Amino acid sequence: MTTPTTRAGFDPVGTLEGGLAAALAAALEVDAESVAALLGPPRRPEMGDVAIACHRLARGSDASPPEIAQRLAGVAGQQASVGAAEATGPFLNLRWEPAALAVTVLDALVESRAHPAGLVGGDEGAGTTWVIDFSSPNAARTLGFHHLRGTAVGAALARLYEARGHQIVRLNHLGDYGHNIALLLHKLDTTGAAGTGAGGAISPQRLQALYVEANEDEASHPDEVGRASAAWLERLDAGDPTALERWELIVDATTASLDATYARLGIHFDEYRGESRYRESALEVSEKLVAAGVAEVDTDGGSVFVPPADGHQAIVLVTKRGASTYESRDAAAAIERHRDFDFDRCVYLTDIGQGGRFAAVFAALVRAGYDWAASCDHVGFGQMRLGGQKAKTREGRVVSLDEVVDEAIERAAAQVAERTDELADPASVAEAVGVGAVLFSQCRMRRPADFEFDLDDAVQFKGETGPRIQYAYARIASILAKAGTTLDAALTDGDPALLVHPAETRVLLAIGAVGPSARRAYEADDPSYLCDGLRGVADAWASYQNAGRDDTALRVLSEDQTLRRARLRLAAAAAVAVRDGLAVLGVSAPERM
RNA sequence: GCCCUCGUAGCUCAGGGGAUAGAGCACCGGUUUCCUAAACCGGGUGUCGGAGGUUCGAAUCCUCCCGAGGGCGCCA
Numbered sequence: 001m002t003t004p005t006t007r008a009g010f011d012p013v014g015t016l017e018g019g020l021a022a023a024l025a026a027a028l029e030v031d032a033e034s035v036a037a038l039l040g041p042p043r044r045p046e047m048g049d050v051a052i053a054c055h056r057l058a059r060g061s062d063a064s065p066p067e068i069a070q071r072l073a074g075v076a077g078q079q080a081s082v083g084a085a086e087a088t089g090p091f092l093n094l095r096w097e098p099a100a101l102a103v104t105v106l107d108a109l110v111e112s113r114a115h116p117a118g119l120v121g122g123d124e125g126a127g128t129t130w131v132i133d134f135s136s137p138n139a140a141r142t143l144g145f146h147h148l149r150g151t152a153v154g155a156a157l158a159r160l161y162e163a164r165g166h167q168i169v170r171l172n173h174l175g176d177y178g179h180n181i182a183l184l185l186h187k188l189d190t191t192g193a194a195g196t197g198a199g200g201a202i203s204p205q206r207l208q209a210l211y212v213e214a215n216e217d218e219a220s221h222p223d224e225v226g227r228a229s230a231a232w233l234e235r236l237d238a239g240d241p242t243a244l245e246r247w248e249l250i251v252d253a254t255t256a257s258l259d260a261t262y263a264r265l266g267i268h269f270d271e272y273r274g275e276s277r278y279r280e281s282a283l284e285v286s287e288k289l290v291a292a293g294v295a296e297v298d299t300d301g302g303s304v305f306v307p308p309a310d311g312h313q314a315i316v317l318v319t320k321r322g323a324s325t326y327e328s329r330d331a332a333a334a335i336e337r338h339r340d341f342d343f344d345r346c347v348y349l350t351d352i353g354q355g356g357r358f359a360a361v362f363a364a365l366v367r368a369g370y371d372w373a374a375s376c377d378h379v380g381f382g383q384m385r386l387g388g389q390k391a392k393t394r395e396g397r398v399v400s401l402d403e404v405v406d407e408a409i410e411r412a413a414a415q416v417a418e419r420t421d422e423l424a425d426p427a428s429v430a431e432a433v434g435v436g437a438v439l440f441s442q443c444r445m446r447r448p449a450d451f452e453f454d455l456d457d458a459v460q461f462k463g464e465t466g467p468r469i470q471y472a473y474a475r476i477a478s479i480l481a482k483a484g485t486t487l488d489a490a491l492t493d494g495d496p497a498l499l500v501h502p503a504e505t506r507v508l509l510a511i512g513a514v515g516p517s518a519r520r521a522y523e524a525d526d527p528s529y530l531c532d533g534l535r536g537v538a539d540a541w542a543s544y545q546n547a548g549r550d551d552t553a554l555r556v557l558s559e560d561q562t563l564r565r566a567r568l569r570l571a572a573a574a575a576v577a578v579r580d581g582l583a584v585l586g587v588s589a590p591e592r593m
Numbered sequence: 594g595c596c597c598u599c600g601u602a603g604c605u606c607a608g609g610g611g612a613u614a615g616a617g618c619a620c621c622g623g624u625u626u627c628c629u630a631a632a633c634c635g636g637g638u639g640u641c642g643g644a645g646g647u648u649c650g651a652a653u654c655c656u657c658c659c660g661a662g663g664g665c666g667c668c669a
Contacts, residue, residue, distance in 0.1 A: 040611090305667075313664080325666095351663085415631065449599080463605095468632085475628075546624090547633080549625080555627090
């Protein structure tokens, strides 16, 4: 009963359930697995902490489901971990013995501190390397608002994978090839030295201005600019030194700009690997796929393509004009990644619409003998809408990610200023809250679902938001401070067996649920499940703490010193659960706000 | 035409074959001599897009239809 920290991580309630399932299974002479699979939360919390539907257990038995439920109620009632067991028709509802639950949860939580990621950690990934490719911005442009979801979710997944024991390589597949670049090469040519500053470098701001001008040029003189740009792209393809030199200026300015934005969000990459890097290797891959009989050369135009196969769409590897394509460059990139990192899995986080394309590329590689390509996974996310429209533009222009973050921080600052408490550093709190609001808003929706983004909602500090969860942490921190103790000290002090009030049980169950929520998020490549778990703790804690307003007997800082220590331990546990979970999402937890 | 994602409360979204389908927002009321009222408590909403089918049991699985968005060999 005291081995809650397993390979699958912190799951004290699972430990209790396992013991219960074993006892029930023994009574029915069936295997524990099949009983454990039927255990789940009841429809409504008033019914109990855990329930079991007995219909399936009645199969192949003389007894009816209600009879089974009745019988199991008797067996369950004998368990030390069970406080109450009641058969309701074909269902068995039961409550854990509160003290047993408290001891199990809080002991497990202390044990989980041994893991670097705490209670959201696990060891499933030990000894394996995963590559994750996310954000994928374009050169010559600042990070746009439409990159927010992939960036926030990707960073969260990378941290989650690390928490689960994987070695992680974060890659940013920069769109440093094609039209945008061509346009800017031409622009740099026409503006000459005016385009560059001291030392020849281009500042991100200058680059952005040039990009806007270049697009205006194209709009007003499409034919002329189009021809000139295309010529520059050819020079670049041919390895022309001037073209390469300018290309480098553009990419350097881009990454400088991107890094600044990522830094605000607490995100970093191990490497940028732009598409242009695969200009030649893409053509080599194409040849290999032809040689393997996977790709064909089109008799009409000389292009190279992979015909539709096994339900996958057709993909073009080389165009009629002999240029690589998105698909062949992706194939080349995958091969390079496997060579460089020897990954066990390579995750591509992009919008869901690209799933078919990636699947076709990976399948073609597998058919050509690159068996490892079966461990390349496209993980897609739904589209963000703004006022019912695609997030890419608003009022006809690209909304930059920086603008959104600025606005979020501004609103957070206004809120913080309103409660001019003795905050030592209101600006840093506003930043933590603003950034937290933005990141959390991106992670909380189920990954594949489209969702309507509303900055007002995200930054509104109530409801299902990051700030509300941060607030729960801050309130606990405040209590601990008032008690003159620290989180770490409180966590191992006090007797859990005293935490038997229903409001306390609710907090304990919520804390216990965070581990499984992290595991599920990990298994589904979807941080939203973790968000659910954190929200549960914040809800339960807020409810508990507010109950203490009306009923002084429920105060954490009880007159009874023994009870007080136990409750401080519960508070610390809730705080740790929230903090560990938010950390995975990239959201910090200020001590005061 | 084919493929993918989806359709659940006024809005934004959860629902891992099981009970009376749930949260948040918005709206209305209540709770601050109090451990932070950015909170909490209470108040009510549903042809689960439609029709069949499988099942003891379907929002959930299968088929068809309707509707939305996205993708579908030479753009990135």
